[in-house]
Amino acid sequence: MTFHAASSFAQWHSKGRHASYLRMTKSPGGILDLLEVQRPAGDMSRPAVSDIVLMEDMLGCSRVRGDLGGGRFDVKTAKGTLAVAAPNFATSVINDEGHRLRSLAFPLARWQSVLDEAADGRFSFDTSCIYGRVFDSSAIRSAVRNLWTLCEDEGAPSRLLARAAGCEILAELCSLGGMPFAPARGGLAPWAERRCLELMRARLSDDISLDDLAAEARLSPFHFARMFKQSLGVPPRVYLTRLRVEKVREMLEHTDLPVTQIALEVGYSSNQVLARVFLKHQRMSPTDYRRAVRDPVRRIAMQ
Template identity: 80%
Template sequence: MTVHNPSSFVDWHSKGEHASYMRTMKSPGAILDLLEIQRPAGDMSRPALQDIVLVEDMLGCSRVRGDLGGGRFDVATEKGTLAVAAPNFATTVFNDQSHRLRSLAFPLAQWQGVLDEAADGRFSIDTSLIYGRIFDSPAIRSTLRNLWALCNDEGAPSRLLARAAGFEILAELCRMGGAPLATAKGGLAPWAQRRCLELMRAQLSEDISLDELAAEARLSPFHFARMFKHSLGVPPRVYLTRLRIEKACELLEQTDLAVTQIAQEVGYSSNQVLARVFMKHRGLSPSDYRRFVCDSIGRTVSSHVPKARRAFEA
């Protein structure tokens, strides 16, 4: 019997018994590796690999337990929640339900020098990132979505897009790296944070006030604003804007709604207001974003593994 000794995250999921779980594999310029994996409930542990791996839960799960390099956890996850598995660490993960994941792997051979240069040689792979914690980040999810849509082209444009997206994601993971697993002292209680984020998502089309959010957390507006920023890194209004732009991207990608209607769906008074905010956060107009994504989808690479593997080797 041949023993499979994987050399990378992609290798682990593209060969042997795990290959049947992989739905799609993409390579944006051979700088980052993107995989979509569909697995049944049960054990999804793996050996230590030399990749930093960011995982997005596409469905949510009633119970996930294990260790990704940041200590033991036992939690329920929601659709869109994120986690980072540490490199050179044998992860253990058990899911109580079938699950679908999108994973972004940073091969250390590609990124170690970049990280060392950015930190003047003081970057620590072991301690600098937010390993093993289940967290939420609209900014990272949005970057992942863009990368997934735009990474079908190989060559210089793809490599530049992949590198830029990698920088953005790693910078956010470094910023979050000092946060503890639970809410930091001085931040929102877990129940208050959860209820406020649920309210934001449920009422994106409305103008939610600071007073309403503070009342949901049973705090004064002053203390709520300070504690929200302590917990999530940005003020409530900035976080709400990120959620709105993320939802606008989703509607532009998945529906034929007019931009004016999408603006109303995400809480902006007109398509001009949405366009101004969208341009600031995405660097292009909503119409151009939709056109670009549709063009990219038209060039989608087949999810057949051998063909995808040739793209990695190109």
């Protein structure tokens, strides 16, 4: 079989005969590519790409055989099972049935330093035993499901969400592959916590990244994400959403700005995205909230 060169997993699926199988793709700045692919039975081998690729089987398959970088396998898969393909390895995969996969591709150039830092320099792609195994992980499946749900609600994931989700998933993959990440080092120092929250509030309208926040705290992105959660009780992305909703409430209460303008002021791409987020957190639309807080009778009922 002749392969055409592809620099990434997403690029491979966007060209040639494989392009017709692609159902969805989202990529926030090349940090983490999310793809959903519906493929027929047959040979689905591909060339080497410089990504670590995590795949979740959404249907199950009576027989899958090939090599994802960890040696030959011949297995039956179930709905929700996971597998990982090694970077820089030309995979061979033959499926006996049509199937649907959700895949997360981690560009190696963007994640190598995170893996080195998290594993104290002990991580090796050559020695990891995770490749080609069909395995189950409720933690990874939950993280992938949450990522997809947020994509459906808010569009392409933010750089903060993509980096934080990637750190969480890679930590679990490395643990399953026999190379646990270094233990967490406690919470953020008070000065670091204060400066990070100030930066979040100052840049609500920006696509702020985990790397930006980590730099403010003088930490690696991986360690910062875990230490932030220890200090604040939730991941950085969740806290940023809380700050945005808080700011939206304030602007709805005290300004006459249109909802579309408010959405842009706090970093959402449209009033529809803001409405979905706000409804999830406040159980009413931004317009209904504005009416309620400005009507004394309805405001009392809300309290």
